[in-house]
Amino acid sequence: MAAPVPHTPVVTRAVASDVPQLVALNNQFSADGLTLPRTDAFVFEHLQDYQVIRGPSGDVIGCVCVDEYSPSVAELVSLAVAPEAQGRGYGKLLIRAAEQLARKRGFPELFAISLADTLFLSMGFEESHIARYPEKINRYKAISKSELSIGKKFCFARRLRG
Numbered sequence: 001m002a003a004p005v006p007h008t009p010v011v012t013r014a015v016a017s018d019v020p021q022l023v024a025l026n027n028q029f030s031a032d033g034l035t036l037p038r039t040d041a042f043v044f045e046h047l048q049d050y051q052v053i054r055g056p057s058g059d060v061i062g063c064v065c066v067d068e069y070s071p072s073v074a075e076l077v078s079l080a081v082a083p084e085a086q087g088r089g090y091g092k093l094l095i096r097a098a099e100q101l102a103r104k105r106g107f108p109e110l111f112a113i114s115l116a117d118t119l120f121l122s123m124g125f126e127e128s129h130i131a132r133y134p135e136k137i138n139r140y141k142a143i144s145k146s147e148l149s150i151g152k153k154f155c156f157a158r159r160l161r162g
Ligand SMILES: CC(C)(COP(=O)(O)OP(=O)(O)OC[C@H]1O[C@@H](n2cnc3c(N)ncnc32)[C@H](O)[C@@H]1OP(=O)(O)O)[C@@H](O)C(=O)NCCC(=O)NCCS
Pocket: 029, 034, 035, 076, 077, 078, 079, 080, 081, 082, 085, 086, 087, 088, 089, 090, 091, 092, 093, 112, 113, 114, 115, 116, 117, 118, 119
C-alpha cells in the first residue's frame, strides 16, 4: 500500500463557509481568556481579515485575523490552532501571514495582546503597553475589563516598516 502523502499546510484567506468553524475554533479558548469570544456576525463582517490553515480534509485547523482600528493601528487577534494540530509551527506561520497582510495594507506596526509571550518574542515582536493603543481601550472598555487589565508583559508589537 502506498504511504500517505504528507499534508503541507498553507495559509489562505477564509471564505464565508468557514465562519462557523472559525467561531468554534476561536471560542474554544475564550473561557480561559486566551482569545476574545467572537460571534458569527463579527467573523462574517471581518472575513477579509481572517486567514486560515486547513487540515487534510479541508477543515479549518488554524486561524488568525488582522483587526483594524484606524489606518495606522491594527491588532493581531483570534490566533488559534486546534489542540491536535498544535506544536507543528502553524502558529508561527499564521503570525507571519498576519504580518504580511498588515504590511500589504500599509499598517506601520501590528500589536497583539497574548499570554503566549515566548511565541511572540521569538517572532520579532517586542514588549509594548496597551496604553499605546487608546483605540483598543475605547472599543473594549464597555465589553471586557479583563482584556484591558493586562499589564505590559502581555502586550507585544512588531514594527512593519521604518
Ligand atoms: C498560541 C498557539 C496559536 C500556538 O500555536 P502552535 O501551532 O502550537 O504554535 P507553534 O507550533 O508555531 O509554536 C511555536 C512556539 O511557540 C511556543 N508556544 C506555543 N504556545 C505558547 C504559549 N501559549 N505560550 C508560550 N509559548 C508558546 C511553543 O513552545 C513553540 O516554541 P518553540 O518553537 O521554541 O518550540 C496555540 O497554542 C493556541 O491556539 N493556543 C490557544 C489560543 C491562544 O493562546 N492564542 C493566542 C492569542 S493571541
